[in-house]
Amino acid sequence: MPRFDDLFAAELDRRESLGLRRTTVPVVPAGRGGVVRDGRPLLNFSSNDYLGLARHPLLAERAAAYGARLGTGAGASRLVCGTLEAHAAIEARVARLKGHEAAMLLASGWQANASVLGTLLRFAGPDALLFADELNHSSLVHGARLGGVKPVLFRHNQAGHLAELLAERAGLPGRRLIVTESVFSIDGDRADIAALGALAAEHDAFLYIDEAHATGVLGARGMGLTAGVAGVDLAMGTFSKALGSFGAYVAGSRTLIDFLQNTCAGFIYTTAPPPPVLGAIDAALDLVPGMDGERALLAAHADAVREGFARIGIDTAGSTTQIVPALVGDAAAALALADALRARGVLAVAIRPPTVPAATSRIRFALSAAHDAAAIEKLVDEMRACWPLRRMAA
Ligand SMILES: Cc1ncc(COP(=O)(O)O)c(C=O)c1O
Known part of the structure; x- marks a missing residue:
């Protein structure tokens, strides 16, 4: 047996027995808001392509044009010779759009959070205090680990609880950081950025906001919930x-970005984002500020789904965005529901522990402006038909 396979197989068996084993299943994008999986067309309610830009011709054309002109790879890391004018241009544009002095590109959102937060904590020193929403994304959890800090968790999206925790520790030494998502990836609810800004000001805490699911979708010109908010x-x-391609940014003061370019391993020791990706990002940044119509359609889709689900008796947690969870509880029941939906032409995956806390398995529906009204109607109709089936598996 190949080395360590006994160990790996035991863990896979353990996960299988708990209904938590996962596999990758290839799909082929097809139509607006759809995919073909195992030869069957499905409406896709699991993609984060919220504005339908991943298949927009302008992004594809510009990706191809950048690739033809500049090559398919940047060839080196940013500080060696991998920085192209296109990187610098996009960074300047993102900074302007987000209302910060400077911005920096990174290879992925996961890498950005893990590496940037880890770096900030490392330099903040051993007595740094990190206050984190209990439902923060895995990348932020790993950032805290990399920084060697055990976060003080506040109850999900409760600025009041955060205020208490900050006040209780007011006498402790050390720098403070607050980290949260502006739109929560799994519950689809929004953080109160103004309240967090006020708490950060009161406690002189560094405020770090992950806008992964707000960028493109919410805020003025789709620039997220932090754009234009002080603090x-x-x-x-x-x-x-929503921007339909790949990669991530962090935006902040010029000094912060210069510091990260000198200290953040996830920026320094990795090849620069490649030209075709830069082309797609550039085209998305041309389009997104003017996509208010698509954003309004997306919000209307989300309202219609929440209203339809409420009539069926489905708990959609605190969702107020394009992400609408249907809380099921049991992991096997969530899987059974997802299977039943798929058999009826709807792709919506079950989200289970460890991605979500125990007993909060759910189907996470991610809506898109690429869906039409008929797709939204079908989703609600199929959920009405399938919802009772979850009990049989529980
Ligand atoms: C809140 C949040 N932050 C960061 C990420 C990571 O972003 P990326 O997919 O670009 O690595 C995700 C993606 O799932 C996310 O949901």
Whole structure:
């Protein structure tokens, strides 16, 4: 047996027995808001392509043009000779759009959070205090680990609880950081950025906001919930979701970005984002500020789904955005529901522990402006038909 396979197989068996084993299943994008999986066309409600830009012709054309002109790879890391004018131009544009002095591109959102937060904590020193929403994304959790800090967790999206925790520790030495998402990837609810800004000001805490699911979708010109809000020290976001391509940014003061370019391993020791990706990002940044019509359609889709689900008796947690969870509880029941939906032409995956806390398995529906009204109607109709089936598996 190949070395360590006994160990790996035991863990896979353990996960299988708990209904938590995962596999990758290839799909082929097809139509607007759809995919073909195992030869069957499905409406896709699991993609984060919220504006339908991942298949927009302008992004594809510009990706191809950048590739033809500049090559398919940057060839080196940013500080060696991998920085192209296109990197610098996009960074300047993102900084302007987000209302910060400077911005920096990174290879992915996961890499950005893990590496940037880890770096900030490392330099903040051993007595740094990190206050984190209990439902923060895995990348932020790993950032805290890399920084060697055990976060003080506040109850999900409760600025009041954060205020208490900050006040209780007011006498402790050490720098303070607050880190949260502006739109929560799994619950689809929004953080109160103004309240967080006020708490950060009161406690002199560095405020770090992950805008992965808000970028492109919310805020003026789709620039997220932090754009134009005072008191946010670092806004992070991705190009991989509503912006239809790949990669991430962090935006903040010129000094912060210069510091990260000198200290952040996830920026320094990795090849620069490649020209075709830069082309797609550039085209997305041309389009996104003018996509208010698509953003309004997306919000209307989300309202219609929440209303339809409420009539069926489905708990959609605190969702107020394009992400609408249907809380199921049991992991096997969530899987059974996802299977039933797929059999009826709807792709919506079950999200299970460890991605979500125990007993909060759910189907996460991610809506898109690429969906039409008929797709939204079908989703609600199929959920009505399939919802009772989850009990049989529980
Ligand atoms: C809140 C949040 N932050 C960061 C990421 C990571 O972004 P990326 O997919 O670009 O690595 C995700 C993606 O799932 C996310 O949901």
